[in-house]
Amino acid sequence: MRRKFWGWGLEGQGLDDQEVLALGGLLAGHLGLEPPDLRPAPRIEDVRLRQPRLQAPGALADICSQEPWDRAEHTLGKSFDDLARGLAGRWEHPPDLVAFPRSETEVGSVLEWCAAAGAAMVPYGGGSSVARGIEPDVGDGYAGAVSLDLRHLDRVLEVDRDSRSARIQGGVLGPQLEEQLRPLGLTLRHFPQSFEFSSLGGWIATRSGGHYATLFTHIDEFVQGVRALTPRGVYETRRLPGSGAGPDPARLLIGSEGTLGVITEAWMRLQDRPVHRASAAVAFASFEGAWQAARGVAQSGLWPANCRLLDANEALLSGSGDGTHAVLIVTFESADHPVEAWMARAAEICRECGGEVPDVSATARAGAAGAWRDAFVRGGHTHDALVRLGMVQETFETAITWDRFPDFHAGVMEATQRALREVCGTGAAIKEAASSELIRLGGTITHHHAVGRYHRPWYDRERPDLFAEALRAAKRALDPAAIMNPGVLIDP
Template identity: 55%
Template sequence: MAENRKRKFWGWGYEDQGPTPEQQKHMAERMAKRFGLGPLELTPAPKESELNLRAPRVKPPAALEAICSTSTHDRAGHTYGKGSRDLRRAFRRDYPNPIDVVAFPRDEKELIAVLEWCDGARIAAAPYGGGSSVVGGLEPPEGDRYRGAVSIDLMHLDKVVEVDRVSRAARIQAGVYGPALDAQLKPHGLTIRHFPQSFEFSTLGGWIATRSGGHFATLYTHIDDFVESLRVVTPTGVVESRRLPGSGAGPSPDRMFIGSEGILGIITEAWMRLQDRPTFRAGASIPFPSMIKAAEAVRQISQAGLYPANCRVLDEGEAFNSGAGNGDEAVLVLAFESADHPLEPWMKRALECCADHGGKIPADAAKTRTDADATHEGSAGAWRNAFLSAPYLMDTVAAMGMVSDTFETAITWERFPEFHRQVMECARDTIARVCGKGSVTCRFTHVYPDGPAPYYTVLAPGKRGSEIEQWDEIKAAVSDKLIALGGTITHHHAVGRYHRPWYDRQRPDGFARALKAAKRALDPRGILNPGVLIDPDPD
């Protein structure tokens, strides 16, 4: 069941990827100097031979044995996602509740057979896309309610089945990874233009199930905007919506499954709205005296209906850490792109908005380019490279015993300044109390006419063996603050298990009852991702 090039079972990417030992040592030296620490020792990455996984509690029927695996690599790799807590448990060699069996159905018929086995045998079933969840969305439930747990990996459902060039849409299997999807669309001159940070190791089905946030910082921000129709396999049958550009016929069936995180069914196919591949580009990095001044400019841009593809504010610390700034100024990474027209008027107006709020406008910033390098150079290029390489560095950060993770949210513009002040104060105070010292930085990942999506990054020295507990304490404090101030517990990272306590407070009670009713109707035995979003019925 394994590829020739093996994925890390414990971290991000392939086994031959990531910083070299020399680079890791250099990172540790820089981190120690930054926080005034003694030498930081790097914990070796775990090996399969060091794991002592519980024996599988269930055995697949003979008809499914050929598509199932119980190897240590597959079971460990499908038990955790790629969040900070996941990495740290892997570094502790701590797998107390592993997935029992990994199923790799090759088509929808085999997927239905796997679900029927799980449903009939009281086995929890966890749909698996690319395994990039950072919120505990993959883990099997604890306790003895279920006889075992099966991870259902759709990696073989990886084709663009049909392309409608006239309507600019395609029917796509849910297990296709981002790069493979883009490669299959390229000969048609099309792209989904949805590039989350996890793009390399995440799938279309995963994006839809978790309401992923993607490339566009404005207008087309979430995968929701691209879904035209869905096909979903549930324990009680197949649900397929009608392919339409829009409909006012009652509540949207697609919306019920978008963001459902695998608790209602497994997405197997989707008709997706596509974009022509951009050929015109314009980009600029604009320094601002403060994060708040940059936010004021971004609000004006977002409300002007200019719809830049990239409109991301980096606070002073975030800009410095990524190489996009000197540490004294916030930076706005701004970019427009089009497959149809030059962009000077849009960029010119956006730069005027920046100047209105103290932004320093670079020379020739409004010039349209027709090559990809337009957004790959200078400060914008430095931020882009740091953004894409960040997942590869998390392994090293975990190995050196640092407490590092993120939390993200969204809030309306009129509340943002005070919201941001209190969240930063809460995070800094908690970091100082829990870790003694550390930093918290902020950037905007997406912006809307009515508010931004701030994304906060924590980095602090950890106490060896207690890094998870330290992060949990920081996470709880800031999450309580986010909810108390009226923000969302997650803008684009999904709920999983880690966000459940705060999602339960954010979610209206009436909606919770409706969601449980939908769960009973589609998954009456509660086998699909139990514990995610809602708890299964006690009976």
């Protein structure tokens, strides 16, 4: 099955037209609106793409494509903004060609050809960017743009069972990776919502965060060593469990969003697959009690695998609540020891903050926690359906210290709701209002979605100016012709 070129997942997956209409009717009923119309899913024969400005050289012809489907698939990401533009027929920045290298050597050949041809290169993993990170909108300074799709670099190359780590190719998608690790009793245990269609290299390039949200959350923590091809050659860090030798060379690549090179492999820290589990979905009448409990659990040193707070609305929408209370999902898991003592103390903390703790379950897949999990996993498909119904569903995320949380939360909610009242028909102004408010109040423009091209205006206000200068200088050292993902993070 092919991947959809305009939305989430594979052809045939997701909601069919009848299901989308039923969902629209249901929501319209809740909101007291007329049932919305359904926009048809784009058909490839209706998509107008500009003529390719580049031709692959003969030696690379086998691994390059200029098929409309391939070019369209590599044009837009998966945000509301991307979906809405696709439905509106705005495919403005297609790559001139898509390369599908089968090896690191072929990655190098494509890179060399791009440098020689003056073409920009946009690395592409699973295509799940919601930050215009993979959109070949590279400006006019290039002979063209090549989308480099790493899907064939999908293997676990080497496993070290003693240290629980493995050398893994950058193009592997989440499920393919876990499938290769499962027979060894190992797991990376990194589950961003995009898990099905995002890649290891993409996670590293964007500093991905998983839904296991205490202790090791960001992919940064799992990288033991990383290898990239830059326009200047190989950049490979020594595989080490820890080091204090100068600024960490891996950290320059982690978060570099394709602007310095293509991540072809990494040594990743793994974990034993858990066998002990305890999970509870704790209900709170007060949102403040709920976040105070989240803080208490997060600061307790118990390190639950999951500690996710849903406000009353999100609990309702995900089927984990009835809209009258917030829900804190707390899950412990371990490959080594029963976790009852851990769960018991977390439950105490929740009760001290006014939480109602139900019976603890030995799985996170049942009850309210399971309902949330199901909604989380099928989020991409639901999103597509809502956009087709003309409804704005946009995602954004940030991070802030606890002391500023109440004002921050109130300020961003207020800015968002104000924009919603003022705006009709587009999500961009709402996102802009929310983003500006969270930067103004001291948050970050992204905890795990990355910067891409979409978040640049706010990122430019968040990061130190001198860091931008240092990063530009580092980029010039690695990518002198500035062909790597131009427009992302910094201007060359």
